[in-house]
Amino acid sequence: MNHLRRARQLLDSVTTRVLRRLSYSTQTRFPTSFSDGGDSLRLRIITQGGVKRTSITPVLHQWIEEGKRVRPNELVSLIRLLRQRRRFKHALEISEWLSDDMKQSIAPGGIAIQLDLISKVHGLEQAEKYFNSIPESMRSLELHGALLNCYAKNKCLLKAEGTFQKIRESFSVKKPLSYNVMLNLYAQLGRHEKLDALMLEMEEQGINCDSFTFNIRLNAYASTSDIEGMEKLLMKMEADPCLKLDWNIYAVAANGYLKAGLTEMSLPLLKRAEQLISDNAAKYAYETLLTLYASSGRKDEVYRVWNLYKKMGRFYNSGYICMISSLVKLDDFDGAEMIFAEWESGHTVYSADVPIVLISAYCQRDFLEKAEGHVNIIIKGGKEPHAAVWSILASGYQRNNKMEKAVAAIKKAILANSPLGMPNHLTLVACVDYLEAQGEGKAANELLKMLKDYGHDRLVNKINNRNLGENAHDRSALGQMEENVGLHDQEKSGFIGFKYEADS
Numbered sequence: 001m002n003h004l005r006r007a008r009q010l011l012d013s014v015t016t017r018v019l020r021r022l023s024y025s026t027q028t029r030f031p032t033s034f035s036d037g038g039d040s041l042r043l044r045i046i047t048q049g050g051v052k053r054t055s056i057t058p059v060l061h062q063w064i065e066e067g068k069r070v071r072p073n074e075l076v077s078l079i080r081l082l083r084q085r086r087r088f089k090h091a092l093e094i095s096e097w098l099s100d101d102m103k104q105s106i107a108p109g110g111i112a113i114q115l116d117l118i119s120k121v122h123g124l125e126q127a128e129k130y131f132n133s134i135p136e137s138m139r140s141l142e143l144h145g146a147l148l149n150c151y152a153k154n155k156c157l158l159k160a161e162g163t164f165q166k167i168r169e170s171f172s173v174k175k176p177l178s179y180n181v182m183l184n185l186y187a188q189l190g191r192h193e194k195l196d197a198l199m200l201e202m203e204e205q206g207i208n209c210d211s212f213t214f215n216i217r218l219n220a221y222a223s224t225s226d227i228e229g230m231e232k233l234l235m236k237m238e239a240d241p242c243l244k245l246d247w248n249i250y251a252v253a254a255n256g257y258l259k260a261g262l263t264e265m266s267l268p269l270l271k272r273a274e275q276l277i278s279d280n281a282a283k284y285a286y287e288t289l290l291t292l293y294a295s296s297g298r299k300d301e302v303y304r305v306w307n308l309y310k311k312m313g314r315f316y317n318s319g320y321i322c323m324i325s326s327l328v329k330l331d332d333f334d335g336a337e338m339i340f341a342e343w344e345s346g347h348t349v350y351s352a353d354v355p356i357v358l359i360s361a362y363c364q365r366d367f368l369e370k371a372e373g374h375v376n377i378i379i380k381g382g383k384e385p386h387a388a389v390w391s392i393l394a395s396g397y398q399r400n401n402k403m404e405k406a407v408a409a410i411k412k413a414i415l416a417n418s419p420l421g422m423p424n425h426l427t428l429v430a431c432v433d434y435l436e437a438q439g440e441g442k443a444a445n446e447l448l449k450m451l452k453d454y455g456h457d458r459l460v461n462k463i464n465n466r467n468l469g470e471n472a473h474d475r476s477a478l479g480q481m482e483e484n485v486g487l488h489d490q491e492k493s494g495f496i497g498f499k500y501e502a503d504s
Contacts, residue, residue, distance in 0.1 A: 395424055
């Protein structure tokens with residue numbers, strides 16, 4: 001994963017999750033925690049198993065060896081808590097230990113959860129094997145729904161369609177959950193012609209569309225700038241007394257207008273969205289409005305919303321990333337520097353993503369001295385710059401034909417050894433070509449060896465098999481950074497590419 005993909009990840013982290021995550025209604029509902037004072041097993045698992053790669057099973061065995069009781073309902077609650085914390089490997093270990101060591105029978109919802117965990121930890125193939133190992137009589141709607149969700153996440157359209165057809169044929173479907181999964185998959189794959197047909201089928205089957213159904217369709221209209229379709233659907237939603245429209249609906253529609261270049265039409269919808277923001281949704285909503293007002297070119301509105309955001313009284317790195325990137329989009333670098341200084345003096349948890357936003361923007365605009373200045377600030381503060389910082393700098397140097405500096409930065413990116421900061425292979429090619437052209441073939445080979453030593457064999461193969469022509473140096477990652485570094489780009493925002501998941 002190169003640093004451009006790192007920028008995409010940042011985009012996902014600072015833009016709102018447009019749709020709430022969904023849970024299959026048939027999953028067993030368990031409390032998210034139990035008493036810390038009387039249950040040190042929970043504390044042991046949360047603390048001793050804090051490293052995601054380590055196994056949690058020895059903690060369970062030690063607890064048993066100490067003669068202490070294990071209550072199955074507490075383990076089930078722990079599974080839910082670990083899933084919420086994205087510790088899927090540990091959640092799966094407890095689920096398997098519960099069924100294998102404690103010989104506890106798993107309810108249909110638990111089997112569906114285990115299948116989902118297997119998919120996350122071991123991949124889709126193992127999830128399919130687990131599904132096939134379940135007796136036909138135990139293959140419930142929940143289990144088929146979990147399998148459908150696995151296929152959708154992996155964008156396996158044919159297998160998803162086959163599973164969806166099995167659900168249609170084998171179960172009396174009254175709720176829209178499985179339909180929503182398919183609608184979202186079609187939308188993600190650009191198969192928009194399937195959406196209306198599937199929604200018509202829901203109507204014919206007496207399955208009511210919920211807010212998620214309409215959200216998916218509205219997003220699809222917005223993503224393709226189908227203004228007529230978007231407006232008709234929005235009117236239909238507003239006329240439905242059973243639907244409670246929230247701020248997100250109007251933000252999605254505003255984003256559609258912005259994509260179509262109809263800025264003035266987006267502004268009333270942004271105001272309407274703001275009126276509907278609840279306290280619980282304020283963080284994501286304000287971050288979203290920052291990005292949209294920046295896209296509309298309304299700097300005064302960006303600062304106004306930022307002041308509302310700060311009134312929440314909480315310090316969020318994601319908010320500072322969002323605000324800085326919005327100001328960069330508006331070419332307000334003085335304002336971006338001011339917000340960055342505010343973050344530096346006030347943050348309680350350091351995030352490398354915040355300086356990366358500003359460094360990336362400076363490199364994209366060839367302000368290399370300013371980018372270097374921020375890197376020096378990081379170093380003087382006693383922190384090591386993230387690998388992505390060195391990768392971005394290397395591309396900036398290459399773009400400006402400062403190849404000695406590019407080579408030095410590339411080496412630092414490799415030594416930082418982060419999969420999220422993997423150097424862009426085009427910049428690497430330019431560095432290798434430069435060294436060879438300077439008669440430094442040994443140095444070029446050492447650079448490739450360094451890549452191999454740090455596990456970047458695929459990058460080495462790309463470089464060795466390159467056929468880039470004379471314009472390789474002009475095709476660096478920075479040439480594409482225009483659309484990747486602005487962390488509020490509408491194409492990358494949660495409005496267009498939200499993740500519809502059927503698990504919590």
